[in-house]
Amino acid sequence: MRFVDEFRDPAAARALVAAIAELAGSDHFKFMEVCGGHTHTIYRHGIEHLLPENVELVHGPGCPVCVIPMGRVDDALWLAEQPDVIFTTFGDMMRVPGSRGSLLEAKARGADVRFVYSPLDALRIAVDNPGKQVVFFAVGFETTAPSTAVTLVRARDLGVRNFSVFCNHVTIVPPIKAILESPDLRLSGFLGPGHVSTVVGTRPYEFVPKVYGKPLVVAGFEPLDILAAVAMLLRQIREGRCEVENQYARVVREEGNPQALRLMAETFALRPHFEWRGLGFISQSALRLAPAFAEFDAEQRFDMPGVRVADPKACQCGEVLKGVIKPWECKVFGTACTPETPIGTCMVSPEGACAAYYNYGRMHREAAQLVGRGGGR
Amino acid sequence: MCLGIPGQVVEIVDPEQHLAKVEVSGVRRTISVRLLADQELGAGDWVLVHVGFAMAKIDEEEAALTLDAMRKLGQAYQDELEAFDSTAIV
Numbered sequence: 001m002r003f004v005d006e007f008r009d010p011a012a013a014r015a016l017v018a019a020i021a022e023l024a025g026s027d028h029f030k031f032m033e034v035c036g037g038h039t040h041t042i043y044r045h046g047i048e049h050l051l052p053e054n055v056e057l058v059h060g061p062g063c064p065v066c067v068i069p070m071g072r073v074d075d076a077l078w079l080a081e082q083p084d085v086i087f088t089t090f091g092d093m094m095r096v097p098g099s100r101g102s103l104l105e106a107k108a109r110g111a112d113v114r115f116v117y118s119p120l121d122a123l124r125i126a127v128d129n130p131g132k133q134v135v136f137f138a139v140g141f142e143t144t145a146p147s148t149a150v151t152l153v154r155a156r157d158l159g160v161r162n163f164s165v166f167c168n169h170v171t172i173v174p175p176i177k178a179i180l181e182s183p184d185l186r187l188s189g190f191l192g193p194g195h196v197s198t199v200v201g202t203r204p205y206e207f208v209p210k211v212y213g214k215p216l217v218v219a220g221f222e223p224l225d226i227l228a229a230v231a232m233l234l235r236q237i238r239e240g241r242c243e244v245e246n247q248y249a250r251v252v253r254e255e256g257n258p259q260a261l262r263l264m265a266e267t268f269a270l271r272p273h274f275e276w277r278g279l280g281f282i283s284q285s286a287l288r289l290a291p292a293f294a295e296f297d298a299e300q301r302f303d304m305p306g307v308r309v310a311d312p313k314a315c316q317c318g319e320v321l322k323g324v325i326k327p328w329e330c331k332v333f334g335t336a337c338t339p340e341t342p343i344g345t346c347m348v349s350p351e352g353a354c355a356a357y358y359n360y361g362r363m364h365r366e367a368a369q370l371v372g373r374g375g376g377r
Numbered sequence: 378m379c380l381g382i383p384g385q386v387v388e389i390v391d392p393e394q395h396l397a398k399v400e401v402s403g404v405r406r407t408i409s410v411r412l413l414a415d416q417e418l419g420a421g422d423w424v425l426v427h428v429g430f431a432m433a434k435i436d437e438e439e440a441a442l443t444l445d446a447m448r449k450l451g452q453a454y455q456d457e458l459e460a461f462d463s464t465a466i467v
Binding site for chain 2: 040044090119120123153195221222251252257258259263350
């Protein structure tokens with residue numbers, strides 16, 4: 001119980017852990033946390049070792065950096081290396097390896113790659129550099145897509161001609177469906193993503209209980225939120241209920257953010273299919289720019305190679321992203337693949353299961369083994 | 378990537394363009410509040426800030442809890458603060 005001490009309210013954490021143990025009894029439960037932010041919290045606070053051994057958390061595909069396939073990174077590198085291009089990106093993407101190195105390495109070779117906090121910062125760079133083509137590398141789930149949407153509307157309103165978006169936004173529901181259809185996993189339920197749900201609300205998850213018979217609880221990002229959501233999932237199962245519940249109601253509304261959804265509908269269209277790293281092609285799982293915003297679409301402005309590149313053979317990010325294996329079960333984890341020299345995307349992003357486990361989880365697991373807990377998992 | 382950081386609205390600087398000055402841990406920057414255009418928003422309100430956009434209104438207690446949790450993230454929180462510090466939007 002030593003990990004409980006770093007919680008804001010250790011007594012509440014202990015009470016929740018006790019409730020979870022009682023609800024779980026001797027049955028085995030496996031819950032997937034869809035969101036990389038949850039994965040980070042779980043490893044950071046050693047939550048998996050607080051839980052009874054028969055209540056297992058597996059990590060899902062909700063890390064936007066992790067799911068970008070190598071071919072798209074190569075396209076980003078190609079764009080960054082075009083003459084008179086300023087390529088702008090969130091810091092998380094800088095170290096993601098393509099087949100010819102990362103954006104950070106392209107920058108070292110002389111490409112004008114700039115890290116931005118906000119897509120509106122990228123637009124600002126375009127306004128300040130009218131002689132250059134400024135491309136924004138848009139990645140992220142529905143948490144981030146509305147910000148790109150507002151930026152596109154702003155670019156149109158300002159009449160900025162030298163700004164374009166390389167759109168890689170993805171949506172959360174299709175990969176959940178893909179995982180539910182996958183025969184590899186037998187899940188008892190899901191922890192639903194927190195901040196994606198501030199945008200999409202809780203209704204899009206209704207198919208999880210209705211069609212697949214699995215409960216889903218939208219959860220916040222504090223350690224206590226995660227424990228409370230696990231208890232809610234178990235309570236549903238024990239009471240014979242199966243529904244979408246919202247543990248994070250203090251931030252997430254049932255209807256989400258209608259204004260954000262409207263702006264997304266105005267600026268984006270669904271791609272027929274999109275490749276996800278390790279998960280393969282998933283239909284209607286990603287966004288491109290809507291025809292009305294075609295002039296800002298980097299894929300139309302530039303004659304990009306768009307070549308599909310297979311994931312590195314040694315890398316098992318796909319299995320990690322589907323929750324089939326734990327980070328430490330990957331053949332190259334911590335040896336050939338480390339945060340300093342990542343092979344796979346899961347080792348790059350702080351939300352990636354491998355990076356979170358490398359940075360925090362190992363210590364908790366080793367400590368847990370010392371006190372005789374959680375060794376085999 | 379999906380990190381949201383609580384900030385307090387200092388003033389609405391441009392209602393037409395939905396721009397507001399927001400303070401996060403003592404740092405004041407202009408962000409877009411267009412995603413909350415259909416909600417009442419004014420000085421003193423707390424919002425969840427993600428990549429330069431207010432995503433959701435939150436109450437003061439939630440803001441305090443989230444800030445506390447984020448400080449415990451250590452480097453990730455510092456990185457997010459530095460990034461927020463760097464922003465200069467149109």
